[in-house]
Amino acid sequence: MQPGEPSARFVDIELEPGDLRLRTLVPADAPLLVEATSAEPGRSLWGPHPLGPHSLRDAQAALAEWDPAAPGQFSLGVLRDGRLLGAVGLIPERPGSIEVxxxxxxxxxxxxxxxxxxxxxxxxxxxxxxxxRIWLEIEPGNEPSLRLAERVGYRFEQRVPRHCRAWEHQDADRDTWHDCLIWTFGTGPA
Incomplete structure (x- = not known):
């Protein structure tokens, strides 16, 4: 088995002894996602739509897209006592490069x-x-994410003009785009 193969992407990491875990989310976790987004006024990790809380159908569709058993992006849930607090998405861009x-x-x-x-x-x-090469895309005004990047050990790499989409419209040509700051952790090529 190669490190990047889907079967290698199942993880269960203890973040705090007996309390906080990071584990791979699977489509069967859809009810956890519904409950986790119930108070969300903005967008969550699992795709551009919907804005706010997910229905069970939304959650099932989102987690099917983020399926760790398939190639592509997958999601690690942050759980405490079986309650989904959030997630970290891993989005392969090309071999040797993942966006977090x-x-x-x-x-x-x-x-x-x-x-x-x-x-x-x-x-x-x-x-x-x-x-x-592991990297973050951060909107320039997102101070909490900029502080997180530094705290975790990422370093600023570059500003990419009009790189990130706002997802206000389905049609990319009608949507607005904003600059993104790229922060990297690995030492691989840009």
Missing amino acids: AYWLRPEERGKGIASRAVRAATLWARDGLAVP
Whole structure:
């Protein structure tokens, strides 16, 4: 089995002894996603739509797209006592390069949970999947994410003009785009 194969992408990491876990999410976790997004006013990790809470159908569709048994993106859930607090998404761009994205429930933000989860997912991707280049895309005004990137050990690489989509419209040509700051963890090529 190769490090990047889907079967190698199942993980269960203890972030805090007996309390906080990071584990691969599967389509059967859809009810956890519905409950986790119930108070979400914005977008969550699992795709551009819907804005706000997910229905069971939305959650099933999102997790099917983020299926770790298939090639492509997959999601690691941040769980405490069986409750989904958020997730870290791993989005392969090309061989040797993964984008990391993350989301937490609104009431769990600002507690250091995202930092622990992103750091654990980053180290696991680097060591467990043997990915040399791991990176974040951050909107320039997102101060909490910029602080997280520094805390976790990422370094600023570049600003990419009009790179990130707002997802206000289905049609990309009608949507708005904004600059993104790229922060990298690995030492691989840009």
